[in-house]
Amino acid sequence: xxxxxxxxxxxxxxxxxxxxxxxxxxxxxxxxxxxxxxxxxxxxxxxxxxxxxxxxxxxxxxxxxxxxxxxxxxxxxxxxxxxxxxxxxxxxxxxxxxxxxxxxxxxxxxxxxxxxxxxxxxxxxxxxxxxxxxxxxxxxxxxxxxxxxxxxxxxxxxxxxxxxxxxxxxxxxxxxxxxxxxxxxxxxxxxxxxxxxxxxxxxxxxxxxxxxxxxxxxxxxxxxxxxxxxxxxxxxxxxxxxxxxxxxxxxxxxxxxxxxxxxxxx
Amino acid sequence: xxxxxxxxxxxxxxxxxxxxxxxxxxxxxxxxxxxxxxxxxxxxxxxxxxxxxxxxxxxxxxxxxxxxxxxxxxxxxxxxxxxxxxxxxxxxxxxxxxxxxxxxxxxxxxxxxxxxxxxxxxxxxxxxxxxxxxxxxxxxxxxxxxxxxxxxxxxxxxxxxxxxxxxxxxxxxxxxxxxxxxxxxxxxxxxxxxxxxxxxxxxxxxxxxxxxxxxxxxxxxxxxxxxxxxxxxxxxxxxxxxxxxxxxxxxxxxxxxxxxxxxxxx
Numbered sequence: 322x323x324x325x326x327x328x329x330x331x332x333x334x335x336x337x338x339x340x341x342x343x344x345x346x347x348x349x350x351x352x353x354x355x356x357x358x359x360x361x362x363x364x365x366x367x368x369x370x371x372x373x374x375x376x377x378x379x380x381x382x383x384x385x386x387x388x389x390x391x392x393x394x395x396x397x398x399x400x401x402x403x404x405x406x407x408x409x410x411x412x413x414x415x416x417x418x419x420x421x422x423x424x425x426x427x428x429x430x431x432x433x434x435x436x437x438x439x440x441x442x443x444x445x446x447x448x449x450x451x452x453x454x455x456x457x458x459x460x461x462x463x464x465x466x467x468x469x470x471x472x473x474x475x476x477x478x479x480x481x482x483x484x485x486x487x488x489x490x491x492x493x494x495x496x497x498x499x500x501x502x503x504x505x506x507x508x509x510x511x512x513x514x515x516x517x518x519x520x521x522x523x524x525x526x527x528x529x530x531x532x533x534x535x536x537x538x539x540x541x542x543x544x545x546x547x548x549x550x551x552x553x554x555x556x557x558x559x560x561x562x563x564x565x566x567x568x569x570x571x572x573x574x575x576x577x578x579x580x581x582x583x584x585x586x587x
Numbered sequence: 588x589x590x591x592x593x594x595x596x597x598x599x600x601x602x603x604x605x606x607x608x609x610x611x612x613x614x615x616x617x618x619x620x621x622x623x624x625x626x627x628x629x630x631x632x633x634x635x636x637x638x639x640x641x642x643x644x645x646x647x648x649x650x651x652x653x654x655x656x657x658x659x660x661x662x663x664x665x666x667x668x669x670x671x672x673x674x675x676x677x678x679x680x681x682x683x684x685x686x687x688x689x690x691x692x693x694x695x696x697x698x699x700x701x702x703x704x705x706x707x708x709x710x711x712x713x714x715x716x717x718x719x720x721x722x723x724x725x726x727x728x729x730x731x732x733x734x735x736x737x738x739x740x741x742x743x744x745x746x747x748x749x750x751x752x753x754x755x756x757x758x759x760x761x762x763x764x765x766x767x768x769x770x771x772x773x774x775x776x777x778x779x780x781x782x783x784x785x786x787x788x789x790x791x792x793x794x795x796x797x798x799x800x801x802x803x804x805x806x807x808x809x810x811x812x813x814x815x816x817x818x819x820x821x822x823x824x825x826x827x828x829x830x831x832x833x834x835x836x837x838x839x840x841x842x843x844x845x846x847x848x849x850x851x852x853x
Contacts, residue, residue, distance in 0.1 A: 488831065488832070488839055489839065492831070492834055492836060492837055492838055492839055493834045495831075495832040495833065495834060496833060496834040499807070521832070525839060525842070525843075526843070526846045527846050527851050527852060527853040528853060529853035530824060530825070530828050530851060530852070530853045531828055531831075531832070531853075534803050534825055534828045534829050534832060535832055537800050537803040537804055537807070538803055538804075538806075538807045538829065538832055538833075540804075541765070541803070541804045541807035541808065542807065558796060559796070559800055562796050562797055562800045563800050563804065565754065565758070565761075565797075566754070566761040566787070566797070566800060566801055566804055567761065567762060567804075568758055568759045568761060568762035570758060571758055572758055573754055573755065573758055573791060576791070577791075577792070580792045580793050585793050585796060586793060586796070587793040587794060587795035587796045587797075
């Protein structure tokens, strides 16, 4: 089953930032309920945008969000102190967003991660910047899995983000990341892959059709999680249809249910 | 570049049958011009539906269709005598639709094919019926390629049709055919794969979203030709977007051109 990490509770989004500033719990709860009903697997919570307020905002958000959903949360912060506080507040095993191979960031995260039960998004980023080739992505994925296993993390809890780069910059960027996902999913057995799909279409027109079809192609290569908007009906319809086509939907039951609910329209 | 075999000039379609019966050349020419503009690579011509009239109907259609397009044709008949006549009438190297491993059909086609320059659609069908497994499809593909090479055909002229079977019959039918396409395209180097996409959604609601996403998944596995309706804007938009994502569209030029022409809408 594909893991949908609902991206909407993020203070970089203007309406969310305003709701957080105003302590408008109803707005947040309503959004979280909608994401839950639409099929999110995790609710990402990012409180980083109001400089100097991240701790109090995260604290308030975690309380409000958990009143609205039974889903596990994806704790989205680069600050281990915030994550430590957040980890203590969640009811269900959370996902952490994120760690990378950048030395300073990596070293700061280790004390937090050691001994904790959690899922983690691991970015294929290192101190030299974005990956430059298929081999580069796969090599970084291997390194980060090795490092996380060294501190006792389980492979099935690791979600590798290969870092999707725009087609407008290089028309081989799609192929590069799809080949990498295929290699990671087959060679690093048990690990997951995830990422922000919409980067692929940056700088091009009619972005949504690109994002949707890229999701299908990525799923064909084994991609099994995404940070995305569960309220985007078109992309969710494509996701359910693709799961069915991949043979992950016995008797097409979920597909048929989604059609009956009006969520899938040709 | 993906090969689009335009399926619209087929006398099993009511309007086409009426136009053929009435010798309405304008109707046929208009349709063929539209298919050509929409990006067809071949125009399929099937005159088989008016029993007892196939030869005269095919003769008339070939003349009319070639007045409307410079594209090569796909000669669609099970009858070697019709194909022999049609082959003599075409200006460009045609595709033949089709041959299979069914013994009677195969033996009847060989005298026609021997020494001819043409492309051919080769169905993974034999006297035991439809293929029942991934291995079955790949085995039949190998056999038919071997047989056609034995009579001097070039591998790059062969378009294997793995026979797409409905998801409604078995929810692993999609996976079976995708795995088979992948194996055929990598292990029988140089061959093409094609098929009628819409079989996948037979018996399910909202068929077009299934057909579109199945095309994307098949393309991710190497599928490089389809018998389809080039006037279906949505599926053609998906096709162009997928070619771009597969890195087959330098600087995304074809994608951008299609967006400017209004053919791709998010």
